[in-house]
Amino acid sequence: MTEHKPREFFPPLAAGVGLGLTLMGMFLISGHGLGASGFFTNVLAWLGTLAAPDWTEMNSYLGNYLGATHPLNSWLSWELAGAAIGGLAGSLIAGRFRFKIERGPHTSAGARMGFAVGGGILSGFGASLAGGCTSSLGLSGGAVLAVASFVFLIAFFAAGLLVAAVAGRIWQ
Amino acid sequence: MNFPFENPGIPLLVLAGVLFGYFIESAGLSSPRKLTAQFALRDWTVFRVMFTAIVVAAIGLWLFDVAGWLRFDALKIPTMFFWAMALGGALLGAGMAIGGYCPGTSVVGLFAGRLDALFFMLGMMIGMTVFSLSYDSLQTVYQAGKGPAGQTLSGLTGLPTWLWLLLLAGMAAGGFLIGNWFESRRGGKISAKELASGS
Numbered sequence: 001m002t003e004h005k006p007r008e009f010f011p012p013l014a015a016g017v018g019l020g021l022t023l024m025g026m027f028l029i030s031g032h033g034l035g036a037s038g039f040f041t042n043v044l045a046w047l048g049t050l051a052a053p054d055w056t057e058m059n060s061y062l063g064n065y066l067g068a069t070h071p072l073n074s075w076l077s078w079e080l081a082g083a084a085i086g087g088l089a090g091s092l093i094a095g096r097f098r099f100k101i102e103r104g105p106h107t108s109a110g111a112r113m114g115f116a117v118g119g120g121i122l123s124g125f126g127a128s129l130a131g132g133c134t135s136s137l138g139l140s141g142g143a144v145l146a147v148a149s150f151v152f153l154i155a156f157f158a159a160g161l162l163v164a165a166v167a168g169r170i171w172q
Numbered sequence: 173m174n175f176p177f178e179n180p181g182i183p184l185l186v187l188a189g190v191l192f193g194y195f196i197e198s199a200g201l202s203s204p205r206k207l208t209a210q211f212a213l214r215d216w217t218v219f220r221v222m223f224t225a226i227v228v229a230a231i232g233l234w235l236f237d238v239a240g241w242l243r244f245d246a247l248k249i250p251t252m253f254f255w256a257m258a259l260g261g262a263l264l265g266a267g268m269a270i271g272g273y274c275p276g277t278s279v280v281g282l283f284a285g286r287l288d289a290l291f292f293m294l295g296m297m298i299g300m301t302v303f304s305l306s307y308d309s310l311q312t313v314y315q316a317g318k319g320p321a322g323q324t325l326s327g328l329t330g331l332p333t334w335l336w337l338l339l340l341a342g343m344a345a346g347g348f349l350i351g352n353w354f355e356s357r358r359g360g361k362i363s364a365k366e367l368a369s370g371s
Contacts, residue, residue, distance in 0.1 A: 006364040012217045015199030016224025022191040023225055024232035029184050031176035032248040033229075034192050036276030040293070044300050061307035075185050080279055082189020083196070087280035090197035096364055099285045102204050102272070113291045119271015120278075120295020121302070122263045127275055128303035129314065130260025132250065134274040137257065139222060141250045143229035145324040145336055148252035155261030156268075157219075163269035164211030170270065171208040 007094040023143050030075060033140020036083075037127035039076040046071040061128070104171040115170055173241040193280045202281040204272025204288065206362045211269050214358040216351030223344040231337055249324060254317025271295060 009015070026034055045065035048056030056062050065071050091097040103112035127133045130152060132141070138156060141149030164171075199221045200206045209215035236242035268274050273281055273292045282289035303310075326333045355361060 006368040008364050009200035009217075010195075010198040012199060012220035013224055015195050016221040017228050018191070019195040019199070019221060020225035020228025021232065022188060022195060023229040024236075025191075026188045027229070027233055027247055028175040028236065028242065029177050029180035029188065031246050034188070034276070036274070036279060037296075040275060040296050041300055044297055044304070047297075059304050059307070061304040075180075078182050078185040079189035079192065082186040082191075083193030083276070083279055084189075084283040085186075086190035086193025086195075087197045087202055087283040088193075089190070090194040091202070091284035094198070094364070096197070096368065097285045098368060099287065101288045102281075102286050102367075103288065104205065112288055116271050116273075116288045116291035117295040117298070119267040119269070119273070120292040120297075121267075121299040122295075123267030123271060123274060123292070124296035124299025124301075125303045126260040126263025126267060126299070127296070128260075128300050129263065129310070130257045131253070132260075133276060134222075134264060134268075135276040137250055137261070139225055139229075140248075142222075142226035143233060144244075144247055144249045145230060145326065145333065146249045146252075147319060147323045147325060147328050148250045148257050150325070151252060151254060152257045152261035155258040156265040159262035159265035160211040160269045161213075161265075163266040164208065167270055168208075168212050171205060171272070172212055172214075 006096045019139075020143075023139060026079075027140075027143065032075075033136065033143060034079065035076055035132070035136035035140065036080065037124075037133035037136065039074070039080050040124065041065055041128065042071040042074055042076060104169070106172075107170050111170075175236060175242045176246055192276075193283070196277060196280045197284055200362070200364065200367075201277055202284040202286065203362070203367050204277075204281065204286070205367060207274075207277060208269060208272055209362050211265075212358065213354045215361045216348070216355060217361060219347055219351060223340075223347060227337070227341050227344055230340065234333055234337060249322035251321045252317070252319030252323060253315060254319065256314050256316070259313065 023033055042065055045062045048062055101109045101112055137149050137152045200217055210218035237244045264274055271292045278289040278292045325336045
């Protein structure tokens, strides 16, 4: 699997133009931008209906995600299925696909998995609180010049810089 | 032309998703090492790609609006809840600095072969469960600092949209120059080759 020489990434400007046109296209066809975190909330609501249906329906947050249709019957599921295909195809075509646990040179695989879960917990809670993620609030809200999105983006980058100043050893 | 469509249908949604995943992966943003190198100020790819995408999409949507092909008021524009968005945004930034992903890049990362993305997703589900358990007691924070519905930068300041687009493009260009300066001093961009040879 490692015998393929990986092709270099697109220049950021070129990838950014491609992503920007994709984002514009999504707005034109659907009226909303790209998203991701809402899919995970839908999955949680669905798992909740399987594991604890009464509790999930009564929960004032997750209850909102249970409508007349199945919680996974949402544009987010189709979009992310596409994103999975796009990521897989792109990495395979460019010879960049690798099965691995990606980590910093001084971080063990076990520690990396722990940090991944820990960072995921912060992200899951944060995305629920903000009502969106880097895609839906940062990118998509930014493209329609929403004030909310620029508050979100400034907080995102500021906190990332601060935490990395303390915890950067995980990666460097 | 009358955008946005009432119902885009599944094939177009999947197509938009494919392009989304393809450009994220092609930029290198399915790699947590590359994503977190932004916060070490070593590799400014995250900033460049995001800012370029925002400016390109914003200019495109504005042109469609000016041409009369788009009902701009039918677009989804998030309403500000200041504290929820500032704290939530900060938690997502911290989550990326520690966990290496945001929700969208974890999906693309997993399908580019990164198993650590699964653990990040597991963490997200835990974080969302904790949030739904504490939702009622979080109401004061959740609702605090509410702004006008769907307010844009033009709505806030009274400046025309084209001027904001120019300002944002200028800020992007300035950021790219600052990025160049840092990249030349902190080791520079992480290449696909470096990622393939390392862990």
